Structures are given as C-alpha cells and as structure tokens.
C-alpha cells in the first residue's frame with residue numbers, strides 16, 4: 241500500500257482548470273519530486289494534499305484512508321506536515337520555544353498542566369535533539385523573527401518534523417538561497433527526513449536530481465511522466481515541456497560558483 245495516493249484529482253479556480261485527473265503515489269520513505277513550469281499546478285497540488293483546498297473531484301488517501309475534504313489540522317495530525325511559511329513562525333518566541341510549541345501541539349489542547357509538567361524533561365530533551373539535528377544550538381535563544389533567512393528555513397523544517405509526520409511536503413525549500421546555503425539546506429533536508437517520505441517541489445534541478453528517488457512532471461495541470469531521475473532526464477516529452485532549458489542551465493554545474 242502506498243503511503244499517499246492521489247486518484248484522478250482535479251481542481252479549478254472559477255472556470256480555470258488548474259489540475260486535471262492527477263494520479264500520484266508516494267511510497268513510505270521515498271523522496272518524490274514534483275517538477276514543471278511556472279503555473280503548472282504544483283503548489284495547488286500541495287494545498288490539496290495538506291487540506292488548504294478541497295479537490296473538485298478525485299480521491300486522496302493517506303495510509304489507506306481518504307483525507308480529501310478534511311480540515312488541514314486533521315490532515316496534519318494524521319502525519320502530513322508541510323513546511324510553514326515564514327509568517328507562521330512565532331517571530332517573538334525564541335528558536336527553542338518555537339520548537340517546543342511544535343512538539344506540544346500534537347498532544348492537543350486537552351493536555352493538562354500536570355501532564356505537561358510530568359513530561360517537561362522529555363520535552364526539553366526533544367527540543368535539544370531537534371536543535372542539534374537542525375544545527376541551531378547556538379541560536380536557541382534568538383527570537384525567530386531575528387534569524388537570517390537560511391536559519392529561518394531550517395527552523396521551519398524543524399517545525400515540520402517535530403510532530404513525527406510520516407510525509408513531509410516541501411515547496412521550493414532552497415528558493416532564494418545562495419549556492420552554499422542551498423547545499424547546507426540540502427544536507428539538512430536529507431538528514432532530518434531520512435526516515436520519512438518527502439514530497440518536494442523545486443525548480444533547482446541539481447537539488448531535484450540529487451534528492452529524488454522518483455520524479456513526477458506536471459505541465460498545465462496534467463501529469464506527463466512519473467519515473468526515476470535518469471529516465472525523466474532522458475524523456476523527450478519532458479525535455480520539450482520543461483527540462484530542455486532548465487537542465488542545461490542548472491543541473492550541469494553550480495549556480496553562482
């Protein structure tokens with residue numbers, strides 16, 4: 241059984257069709273990338289999977305159960321996390337406090353103070369472990385709003401993995417980073433998502449070809465191929481609609497070296 245399964249999912253905004261009969265499977269532990277031109281519908285697909293939007297038609301199953309139409313908090317609780325936008329960090333809380341909130345949140349609001357106090361030690365240990373995994377120990381007391389861009393993105397990734405999600409959705413995780421920041425972010429993503437499935441949208445083909453086990457190509461709202469990186473690279477249709485220009489420009493060498 242696939243961890244995530246989309247069957248003929250379609251979406252439209254008003255009369256504009258944005259996704260047409262998209263079928264996709266993500267296996268447990270797999271890194272699956274979604275690539276395609278601007279406006280192909282990649283972010284919309286993420287909004288549908290994470291429950292920000294409801295598909296016009298089609299089915300989305302996670303771990304064998306339908307999730308389309310569920311509110312986003314319920315989908316998150318079932319084990320799908322997406323990287324938060326920067327505005328969703330608590331900017332005045334420190335890095336450690338942000339992680340603490342992310343760890344407490346899955347316990348629910350019904351969690352009593354006594355229960356919380358009993359778990360204080362375990363909670364602190366998990367915050368420490370996350371800080372170490374993210375390489376943010378030195379910044380633990382810094383308010384999230386004062387972090388540099390790459391550190392903010394690392395903290396967002398930390399919030400996404402704090403809740404033990406089985407599937408992480410990352411939409412353009414290295415956008416806006418320099419070559420060296422992107423390389424560090426890539427190593428971090430690989431490390432902290434090692435045991436989980438990752439669904440990744442990214443325009444930087446060097447990142448995609450390095451991380452992905454399989455790639456799905458979307459163009460104008462339709463899946464035109466799902467395959468291994470090597471076969472995607474060699475696919476004439478994919479080259480025609482997307483890779484022709486991008487691979488030559490990006491996958492061949494560093495961007496700003």
Ligand SMILES: Nc1ncnc2c1ncn2[C@@H]1O[C@H](COP(=O)(O)OP(=O)(O)OP(=O)(O)O)[C@@H](O)[C@H]1O
Nearest residue numbers: 253254256258276277278279280281282283284285
């Ligand atoms: N809320 C909305 N209302 C109307 N149209 C929308 C809305 N959100 C997205 N669209 C349109 O849907 C299409 C797909 O957008 P989407 O953001 O999913 O593309 P994308 O593949 O993520 O593109 P990019 O690579 O530029 O991020 C675009 O034509 C976009 O203009």
Ligand SMILES: [Mg+2]
Nearest residue numbers: 282283284411
């Ligand atoms: Mg997008």
